[in-house]
Amino acid sequence: MTHSSDWAVEAHGLVKVFGDNRAVDGVDLSVRTGTVYGVLGPNGAGKTTTIRMLATLLKPDGGDATVFGHDIRREPQIVRQLIGVTGQYASVDETLSATENLMLFSRLNGLSRADARRKSSELLEEFGLSEAATRPLKKFSGGMRRRLDLAASLISQPPLIFLDEPTTGLDPRTRSQMWDTIRRLVATGSTVLLTTQYLDEADQLADRIAVIDRGIVVAEGTAGELKASVGTSSLLLRLADAGSLERARHAILDVLGVESVLTPEAGRITAPMSDPDSVTDLLIRLRADGIAIEELSVQQPTLDEVFLALTGHPADDEAPSPDGTSPDGTSPDGSAPGAPGASGTASTPELETAR
Amino acid sequence: MTALTITPGASRTLKNHVGLAQTVRNSFSMAGRGLIKMRRTPEQLIDVTVQPIIFTLMFTYIFGGAIAGSVADYLPLLIPGILVQTVVTTSVVTGVQLREDMDKGVFDRFKSLPIARIAPLAGALLADTVRYAIATTLTFAMGFALGYRPEGGLGAVVLAGLLVIVCSWAISWIFAFFGVIARSAASVQGISFLVLFPLTFLSNAFVPVDTLPPFLQWFVNVNPVSHLVTAVRDLANTATFGGDAWISLLGAAIIVAVFAPLTVRAYMKKA
Incomplete structure (x- = not known):
């Protein structure tokens, strides 16, 4: 069962120390070949440092790890032939055009000039960048840059791809495009190891998730297992007519079997929900009772709640270094785990019904 | 994406070392x-385009009369001097740009x-020889004009x-070393010019050595830049490849022998 080809990544007790900061403090990870593995955690948790060690960009101070059975310390050059790395900030050359970037990386990957040209235009086509192929990168949007970055990682068709926060800073639409791209990638047989600050992203993409905090893995499992450990989602309901509030609460009690809470200032009702699927029953009941709704959403637990549940302290308790940057090299502004795009309406569009 | 199929990682045959042929190909x-x-970014070429022109013009007309009696007599003395000074100064940029480059995200991908x-590293040093060639050509062309x-x-x-290009390439290893170990591009520039100014100005590039006080003469005579300037003068004015040229090449070889391993080691530690 545990043949080396079964595991894309096996890491045991990885440690990285920066000064007196133990950025990664004994991380164990096992990623099965052909799956998507999510590493979830706030800024400064050690996600990026872990990935950089696995990608041979940083030498670990302790522990060991293998990529498809090859030791990252003893056989780094082999590991580099098996991986693609897409960084948090697009690691492409800003002064070169998209084509020139892909040509350069293709040539460095050992392709002949003709093959490199073919590969570049193929990838540009694939990632919808053909029209912008010769435009200077400075004029690229954040989403285009990420796509080019990902395209550059795929030149050698690596069996393992590291994606470090692939959607941080992207708008919701670009984000879901990125998700589609990642899904197609997995369909071709790649193994993907991605880091994210967003629970819903890990939920959408990852087969298994490791929650990492202060350099250690605090929980590991499937999305379902993790969410079950965190608690329930919550329903949020706003009615068109404030006069039917009581009847609506009665309907919720009937259908969901829970007591709802009224938030008087906005005339909204919130209720805990163990099974988001039962919202359908509730909607049918509300229609039958003639209660018109203004807004309805089901919110998943936020990363804050995950953290509170798993670690007993809130996620942003993780104080970044004084200059405002964390060891991950990210700025704290992207950290807001409950950011509008991360949870709530945008994350669960299929459950969102306006009016 | 459907057209692609990924070869499983465990069934690939791979080597853990890079051969010489691949090293050369990657460097190119x-x-x-x-x-x-x-x-x-043509503005980065200002130092190799505008500087040779301005400096040649300035020095020719400012010092020509005072040092050699006339502009025409000064040119054979000055052009080799200004050539060496310009091209050697240009090699500082190698270190500065290397530092800037290493701070960028793209270096992670490399x-x-x-x-x-x-x-x-090798690619950066190689590409910069083109800059030296531009500066060399422009300086000679300016002199001709x-x-x-x-x-x-x-x-x-x-x-x-x-000869000038080869020696400057050798000297650029010094600045590449600063580029690798320094924290910021600005500090590379600072350190480099501190080294460079005494080397280029305390030489025979612009003035005859016998006009200098004795303690300066001593330094000027051992300064490798002086030997390079003399070698260029000998070649351009009398077509002789003399002792100074050999000393210059020897100096270049020593610099490379010392700084290339230092730079490479420091670079590998960070890379």
């Missing part, structure tokens, strides 16, 4: 990148690729140009 790919960057570790007719002939002038 990186040099190609350097050339594209030069074309994209490090994650199965390429020769040394390629990004002002009336300088090298007696050594075209072949000797080309050889002199090549």
Whole structure:
């Protein structure tokens, strides 16, 4: 069962120390070949440092790890032939055009000039960048840059791809495009190891998730297992007519079997929900009772709640270094785990019904 | 994406070392990148285009009468001097740009690729020889426009140009070393000019050595830049490849022998 080809990544007790900061403090990870593995955690948790060690960009101070059975310390050059790395900030050359970037990386990957040209235009086509192929990168949007970055990682068709926060800073639409791209990638047989600050992203993409905090893995499992450990989602309901509030609460009690809470200032009702699927029953009941709704959403637990549940302290308790940057090299502004795009309406569009 | 199928990681045959042929190929790919960057940001070429023109003009007319009696007599003395000074100064940029480059995200990708570790460094040094060639050509052309007719002939002038390029390439290893170990591009510039100014100005590049006080003469005579200047003068004006040329080449070799391993080691530690 545990043949080396079964595991894309096996890491045991990885440690990285920066000064007196133990950025990664004994991380164990096992990623099965052909799956998507999510590493979830706030800024400064050690996600990026872990990935950089696995990608041979940083030498670990302790522990060991293998990529498809090859030791990252003893056989780094082999590991580099098996991986693609897409960084948090697009690691492409800003002064070169998209084509020139892909040509350069293709040539460095050992392709002949003709093959490199073919590969570049193929990838540009694939990632919808053909029209912008010769435009200077400075004029690229954040989403285009990420796509080019990902395209550059795929030149050698690596069996393992590291994606470090692939959607941080992207708008919701670009984000879901990125998700589609990642899904197609997995369909071709790649193994993907991605880091994210967003629970819903890990939920959408990852087969298994490791929650990492202060350099250690605090929980590991499937999305379902993790969410079950965190608690329930919550329903949020706003009615068109404030006069039917009581009847609506009665309907919720009937259908969901829970007591709802009224938030008087906005005339909204919130209720805990163990099974988001039962919202359908509730909607049918509300229609039958003639209660018109203004807004309805089901919110998943936020990363804050995950953290509170798993670690007993809130996620942003993780104080970044004084200059405002964390060891991950990210700025704290992207950290807001409950950011509008991360949870709530945008994350669960299929459950969102306006009016 | 459907057209692609990924070969499983465990069933690939792979090597853990990079051969010489691949190292050379990777280095040339990186040099190609350097050339594209030069074309994209022509303002970076100001030091090798405008500087030779302005300096040649200024020094010729300011010092020509005072030092050599006339502009025409000063040119054979000055042009080799200004050539060496300009091209050697240009080699500082290698270190500055290397530092800037290493701070960028793209360097992470270079490090994650199965390429020769040394390629990004070698490529940068290689691409910069083009800058030296531009500066060399412009300085000679400027001298020609002002009336300088090298007696050594075209072949000797080309050889002199090549000698300067080779020596500057060697010196650029010093600045590449600063580039690798320094924290910021600005500090590379600072350290480099601190080294460079005494080397280029305390030489025979602009003035005859016998006009200097004795303690300065001593330094000027051991200064490798002086030997390079003399070698260029000998080649361009009399077509002789003399002792100074050999000393210059020897000096270049020593610099490379000392700084290339230092730079590479420091670079590998960071890469």
